[in-house]
Amino acid sequence: MNAPFAVRPLAGIDTAADELVVAPSLERRRLQCYLALMVGDIVSIFAGFGLAGYLFSGMVGLSDALGQSELLLPVFLTIALYNGSYSVAALRDSWVGIFRSQAALLLSVAAVVFIAFFAKASSDFSRLGFSSGTICTILLLLWMRLQMRSFTQFRCGSNPYNELVIDDGGPRVDIPGAIRVSANAMGLKPNLNDPHMLDRIGLALRNIDRVIVSCPAARRADWAMMLKGANVDGEVLDDEVARLGAQGARVHSGHGLLLVSAGPLGLRDRIIKRLLDVSFAGTAILMLSPLLLAVAAAIKLQDRGPVFFVQRRMGRGNRFFNMYKFRSMTVALCDSEGNVSASKGDQRITRVGRFIRSTSIDELPQLFNVLLGDMSLVGPRPHAIGSQAGSKLFWEVDLRYWQRHSLKPGLSGLAQVRGFRGATEKESDLVSRLQSDLEYLEGWTILRDIKIIFLTLRVLVHDRAF
Template sequence: MIIAAAITADVTSFEVVGFAQSPKLAYVVLPTYLVAAWSLGAYHLPTLRSATNSIKSCLASLAAATGFSLLAAHAFNVIGNFLSQETLLFLGLTAIGLTVLHCGIAAGLRRREDQTEAKVVLLGDDSVRSNRQRKVAATINVRACDWHPVETDPNFLNDLSLAVADADRIVLSFKAFKEQLKWAKLLGELGFETELLEPGLAGLKPLALRYLDSTPTLVVSTGPLTLHKRAFKRTFDLLLVLLAAPVMVPLVAVLTVLVRADSPGPAFFVQKRIGTNNRYFNCIKFRTMRVDLTDTAGNHLTERNDPRITRLGHFLRHTSLDELPQLWNVFLGQMSLVGPRPHALGASAEGALYWEVVPDYWHRHAMKPGLTGLAQIRGYRGPTEKRCDIESRVAADLEYIHSWSPWLDVKILFRTMRVLVHSNAF
C-alpha cells in the first residue's frame, strides 16, 4: 500500500517514477513502518479483528515512520527535498489506503469467524457429563465405550480415530490425572491436537504456558503493556524530552534563579512519591513553599490563598510550571510524559488516605506515573476535599491503563496545553 501510494503520488504529480520525492521517502518510510507496526502489534490477529484498534495501530506506525524519516532527512540536511505537495499527497494516500485495507481485513476476519465454528469433542470418564459445555459438539464416555489408552488393539484405535476424526479440538476431562495424561499421550502419538480441561484454574484465567527448565508454568497475569509497547512509549518520551531540551533547559535555569531570589532556600523540592509497581522514587518540583512551612509528606494539601506558598510559588503553581523539573524524572525513566499522576504519601480525602478511600488505588501504579494524564485533562486537579475527587481520578487513571495507545498519549499531550493554567491549580 505504501509503494502503491508513492507511485500514485508520483504519477499524479507528473514526475518520472524513480526520480520523484515520494518514492525516495517511501524507501525510508516502508522499513520504518514495518518496525513500528511490529512493535505496536498492528498485525497481531487480536488487533486485526478490531477495525478501530487496527486502524489506530497502523496509523500510529505510519506517524512514527514519517516522523523518523523527516528527522533523518533533517539530520542529513536533505529535509527540503521532502517538504513538498507530492510528499503530503503520498502520506495522505498511504493513510487512506491503510485505513481501507485494515477495515477490509477486520471485516473479512469477522465474517470468517462467524461462518466457521470450531467443533469440540469432550472425551472423559463417568464425570464427563457434568462437565458438558454449550459449545461441545460431542461427548464421549470412555467407560461406556470400554476404551483403554493402550496401543494393542487396532480395532480400538480405529474406533477412537473415527469418533474424533471431525473434531477441531479434543478436550480431555478425567478425575484421575494420571489417566488423563495417558489419554493425552496416546492422542498425541496418534497425531491429534489435544487439550486438558482444568476447571480449578478458571479463577486464575491462565494466559499462556511457559517453562522453568523442563517444568511447565502457567502465566496468570501480565503487565498492562507488552515489552514492545513499553519500549515504544519509552522511546516516545525520550524523543520528546530531547527535542524540548533546547527550550526547557534555559527556562528551568531562569526559573531556578528566580525561585532562589524570591525566598530563602533551595530552588527544587524533592518529595518521595509512589511510582511504577508501587516503588518509591524522588519526585522533583520547583519549590513553591516557604522552607520553614514545607510539608514534606504531603499531609496538608494546598488550599486557596495558602499562606505557605511564596509569591513566585503562586505563579508557578497556577501555570503548572512547578512540575517542569519532572522532565528529569522522565529522562531517568522514573516517570513518563503521560500516565497517572504520582501522589504524596500523606495525601488524603475527607481525612482518609487515598488507598483507604479507593480499594483499587494501588492498581493505578501498574504503569509509570506521568507529568500529565487522563484525569488532568478532564479537570480533576487541585485538592481532594471530597472522597469523590480521588475516586474520579483513580477511575480515569485505570481507564487510561486499560485503554492505552500511542494515539491516546498524543491526544492527552495536546489537550494538556489547554489545562496548564487551571483554576484549581494553587
C-alpha cells in the same frame, strides 16, 4: 533451575536494597538472543539464495539471487515478527522457533510470488533459481536455528523467563526453572496499608517476569490486589481453578493458577512510549532552558532557599522514587510527606510559588524525571504517600488505587485533562480521577498519549492550581 540472586533471610524494612533482589534481569539478554536469531535468519536467506544462484548460473545467477533475497527479506521479517519467531516460546523451545521461522519463510515466498505475478514481473525471475534458493534457505534456516540453541542457553540459561514462586504458607508448587522464596524468610507481607512494605515487595519483584504466590485463601485477595500494581504477570495459586476451568487461569503440576494481573504494555509498546518520552522531554528541556533558569533564579533570590522541592512518591511497580518540582512553598513549611494538600489562599505558598503553581511551571523539573526513567510524559499522576481524600488516605478510599502503579507515573494523564486535579477535599475527588486512571490503563496507544499531551497544553493554566 535459575539460581537465586542475593537471597537472604530478612526481617526489617531497612535492609539494603540489593539483598532483596532475587534475580538478575533477563530482558536485555532476551533482546540479544532475539537479535542473534534475526541476524542468523537474514544470513540464511542471503546465503541460501546466493548459494543456489551461484551453483546454477555462476556470478550472474548470484547477482539475481541476491536481488530476490532482498525482495523476500522485508516480507519475511514482517511475518516473523508477528508470528512469534522471535519470542520467549522460541527461546524456550528451539523447535517452536524453527517451526515458526519456516512458516514465516514459506508465507513470505508465497507473498513474493503472488506480488510478482500480479506485477507481471514473474518473467524476470528464474523459476528454477528461485525454487532452489527457497529449498537451500529452508535447510540453512533449520541448521542456523539449531546452532543458535547453545547461544540462547549461554545467554539466558535453561529458562529465559524469570519466574518467581513466593511461598506464603500455601500448597507447594514446583515449576521447572523457577526461583522459590519464602515470604516469611524475606519479610514479605501483602499489607496494602503499608507503602513501605509495598516498596519492599516491589524491590523483591524487580527483574521478575512472572510471579506465582502460594498462600492460604484468606490472603489471596490481598496478594492479588498487591500484584495488580506491581507491573508483572502475577498469579495466585488456587486449586479450585483446576476444577472450575476458569478463564484467565492455567494448570501446572496439578495446581490451578489464577491469572490476576499482567503488565499493561508489551516490549514493543514500552520501546515506543520510551522513545516518545525521551525525544519530547529532551527537546522540551532544551527549548525551555531560559525559562527554567529564570524561575530557578527567582526562587533563589526570593528567600535564598533551595530551588527544587524533592518529594518521595510512589511509581511503577509500587516503588518509591524522588520527584522534582520547583519549590513553591517556604522552606520551613514544605510538606515532604504530602499530608496536607495545597489549598486556595494557602499561607505556605510564596509569591513566586503562587505564579508557578497557577501556570504549572512548578512541574517542569519532572522532565528530568522523565529522562531518568522514573516517570513518563503521560500516565497516572504520582501522589505523596500521605495524601488524603477527606479524612482517609487515598488507598483507604478504594483499594483499586494500587492498580495505578502498573505503569510509570506521568507528567499529565487522562484524569488531569478531564479536570480532575488539585486538592482532594472529599472522597469523590479521588474516585473521579481514579476512574480515569484505570480507564487509561485498559488500552494504551501512542496516539492517545500524543492526544493527551496536546490536551495538557490547553489546561496548563487552571483555576484548581494553587
